Amino acid sequence: MKEYELVVGMEIHAQLLTKTKFFCSCPSRFGDAPNTNTCPVCLSHPGTLPVINKAAIEKVIKAGVAFNCTINPVSIFARKNYFYPDLPKGYQISQYESPICSDGYFEILTKNGEMKKIRIRRIHLEEDAGKLMHENFRNSSLVDLNRAGTPLMEMVTEPDFSSSDEVHDFLTQLRRILRYLNVCDGNMEEGSLRCEPNISIRPPGTSELGVKVELKNINSFKAAKRGIEHEYRRQVLSLDMGEKLLQQTRGWDDNKGESFLMRVKEDAHDYRYFPDPDLLPLKVPQSLTDTVKASMEELPEARKRRLINDFGLQENDADVICSEKSYAAYFEETASQCGDSKMAANWFMGEILRVLKTESDLASFPIQPARLAALVRMIRNSSISGTIAKKVFEIMLTKSDSPENIVADHGLSVIGDDSAILQAVSEIITEFPDQVSQYVSGKDKVFGFIIGQAMRKMKGKADPAKLNQIMKNELEKRR
Ligand SMILES: [Zn+2]
Structure with a gap:
């Protein structure tokens, strides 16, 4: 078996903790009855226009500052075109060529105690899609659009991770920061934090990147770690068997501990990105970045x-x-x-x-x-x-x-009465003659046991200092 080096880059989607959605005033709450938090804007009725939620912009600037990014004074919203039943517009408002944050980095403490720098390529803003529900509806699927149009930030790192442990450490620290800053609640079960590793392998010491596989459906940090390890083994095995690796999107089945093919090769140009004509370029004045920086937790x-x-x-x-x-x-x-x-x-x-x-x-x-x-x-x-x-x-x-x-x-006050303590001490000395004689003959260690018994006798209520002193005195007399 040949040796290969693991190369991983991460894409992280985090739902921004705003009260309302990205382009309308519907609540962005999780858990409400299906399709109750919707309006003509997030249902994409004809003639409606998006209005940007300032809170979403402020939250993503916070994240950008925390991850040492450049906050770009102008960024552009673009349409990412694709059809899916949970996407009423037929496109998703995202950012493509000009994201709001770029060129950051984050340092993680690795297992061998060294700091490792992970470069952050970009953090951009986008809206979330709705949710399809496939269970319990007599062979049909239903759609809930409560989540449609809620604001997300997507962070993309450079392929700087060389082990699944580094990814796990990074995700743990990332989640902690987003929670501290109140940017995202980090709840992976509810889907407010999602991550997709891009995994490839290459001969050690080489710098060219191998063919990458994007892994989806990861719902915990542990699953991310397991998924990456499995994918590494799968790719190594394929190459060893003389197969050619293909660029793929694969799903992760955490119960089976296996990945499965979802689709082969899809590139950015397949989405026909273009600037959204309904939204002007987003201008972030330096004063806003400064205000956010000054209010950072x-x-x-x-x-x-x-x-x-x-x-x-x-x-x-x-x-x-x-x-x-x-x-x-x-x-x-x-x-x-x-x-x-x-x-x-x-x-x-x-x-x-x-x-x-x-x-x-x-x-x-x-x-x-x-x-x-x-x-x-x-x-x-x-x-x-x-x-x-x-x-x-x-x-x-x-x-x-x-x-x-x-x-x-509850009558729990400490008993500092000498005679009561002395009484208990005498009783213990009679009850544990072996331990007492061990102590008397110089085995000091047994003192802890004797004191423990006396404290127990007094139901834990003896003044510890006094009990110690009286017990010592009584035992010394026998030495
Ligand atoms: Zn709405």
């Missing part, structure tokens, strides 16, 4: 570095906490309010993420930062132990009371 990587510097977070924790803007905001608020960023991080990485697995949404999370900070403060001033704090946390998930009230109501 902090990007995830910058926030991560700041949290590491300002709060002393570990790299891994910072990575998880900054994976969502809402996570980072929650952590920052908790840490500032409780004054202990290490504890705030531990609680976030432990309890909050655990509960979020089932609740999923931090905005409606029952414990908001102020209450968690209050709980952390109680541990810090030794009003409760860590064990009790976890109990209080569980109660806080269903009760809106302050942690102070919950501790009082």
Whole structure:
């Protein structure tokens, strides 16, 4: 088997988070009853004319700035002509020769710890088509035009990826940025973020590009990775068997783990692009680009570095906490309010993420930062132990009371009474003679076990510092 190098370029479609569609004022919401968000413009009735949604332009400029693109002062909308039942006009309004953003780049951190630059050829604007539904309609298909005319940005990278891992890392970071900037919600299941890899292979060390295959129907980053790996193997196998590779569009079946042929060779000229006579060239004044730049939210990587510097977070924790803007905001608020960023991080990485697995949404999370900070403060001033704090946390998930009230109501305050602690210590010393004699004969490690038992006996309510001290004293007497 000969060796081949993998070459991948990416096309990414992201639905822009605008309230209304690109060229009319219909809502661009997902999930409404079919064909309720339509009007003569997006249904392409004769005599209607498109009017550009400024919010869509601002969102794509944001993305362009984040990916280091040139924001072009003039760009042109073009008609991409093709027939499909979900496209009432018979053409899609897109941008062809003159996109709004061009010549950008993005750096990804690769698995071997190096930064790799991925060049962004262009980001252009276009409208989405409607949606065909083929299921459950007695052998017929129905069309829903709610999505017709919603604004999309399409990003095209240069073929700079040389492994499926690099693509996966890029997509993860891209999605994170688009979500941070509120440009796209990044929901792949609902189709608001879609990606199509262009895959080819070539002998190592050569620079000429091989025949590319475009892969469609990818609905997760994992599927993108699997699809690219499968396509690489398929192409290598074809060449090894002496076959000639053809430029194709193939679909990806993630259940079967296979790609299948959709159509052979289609080029840009097949779409007969021409400037849309209904839309003037789009002028983006420098002042608009400057305004958008000035209002840019902090990007995830910058926030991560700041949290590491300002709060002393570990790299891994910072990575998880900054994976969502809402996570980072929650952590920052908790840490500032409780004054202990290490504890705030531990609680976030432990309890909050655990509960979020089932609740999923931090905005409606029952414990908001102020209450968690209050709980952390109680541990810090030794009003409760860590064990009790976890109990209080569980109660806080269903009760809106302050942690102070919950501790009082449930009798969970720490026991600092010497005689009560001494009582428990004596009992444990009697109950665990083996461990006690091990400790007495110099095996210090067993101390943790003995203390654990004593804390258990006191139902986690003993003042930890006092318990430690009294236990030490009692055990020393026997040495
Ligand atoms: Zn409309």
